[in-house]
Amino acid sequence: xTIDAADTAFxxxxxxxxxxxxxxxxxxIGAVMVENGVVIGAGHNRRVQDGDPTAHxxxxxxxxxxxxxxxxxxxxxxxxxxxxxCAGTAVQFGIGRVVVGEAQSFPxxxxxxxxxxxxxxxxxxxxxxxxxxxxxxEQPELWHEDIAGRERV
Numbered sequence: 001x002t003i004d005a006a007d008t009a010f011x012x013x014x015x016x017x018x019x020x021x022x023x024x025x026x027x028x029i030g031a032v033m034v035e036n037g038v039v040i041g042a043g044h045n046r047r048v049q050d051g052d053p054t055a056h057x058x059x060x061x062x063x064x065x066x067x068x069x070x071x072x073x074x075x076x077x078x079x080x081x082x083x084x085x086c087a088g089t090a091v092q093f094g095i096g097r098v099v100v101g102e103a104q105s106f107p108x109x110x111x112x113x114x115x116x117x118x119x120x121x122x123x124x125x126x127x128x129x130x131x132x133x134x135x136x137x138e139q140p141e142l143w144h145e146d147i148a149g150r151e152r153v
Contacts, residue, residue: 003123007077007099010034014077014101015127017044017057024049027146028131029057031078033065040074041065047146058086062093072096079128081108083147091116101128105136106147 003011010032017030021044029045043060047053058078068074071093081103082090090098090113097119103110104124113120136143 003099003121006037007121007123010039010075010077011079011099011101011123011125011128013039013042014057014079015125015131017042017061018079018128018131021045021049021057022131022135027057027142028135029078029080031057031061031076033061034075034077035073045146048142054085056083056086058082059089062089068093070094075099077101079125080132081106081110081122082113084109084112087112090118097121099123101125102132104129105132 013032014030017032018028021030022028026048027045032039032042034040041061041064043057043064045057046055046060058076074095075097076090076095077099079101081100087109095118098113099121100110101123102125103122110120110122
């Protein structure tokens with residue numbers, strides 16, 4: 001599947017969440033969940049703000065969407081390729097599609113998602129990459145903490 005105008009609009013909504021986190025002093029990673037062309041939830045990385053190492057952007061989005069019996073028709077839009085925790089949560093709950101803003105700053109787990117039947121589209125979005133690159137330049141120690149010491153590509 002290719003990225004279309006609707007995907008770009010939903011990715012911009014995720015980027016607005018990332019910007020919100022950045023403005024709050026947190027990591028600029030945002031996510032939205034979409035079902036039938038409607039945003040059903042949005043979240044952003046809150047690790048710094050809440051002092052919670054599991055408060056990633058995708059996890060915050062899941063929490064805000066809340067309990068559901070079925071996620072198969074839900075698409076997750078995230079500004080950065082998901083870590084194993086977030087990718088595992090998407091697989092656990094049967095998210096049907098993940099649209100990734102960028103995977104240059106952090107390669108994440110796109111192959112894991114695909115291996116578990118999730119359709120993944122990589123947008124290679126310059127705005128997502130730009131905000132993350134800015135953050136990494138400004139806060140390398142915090143970035144290093146967030147990725148648990150793993151090297152970025």
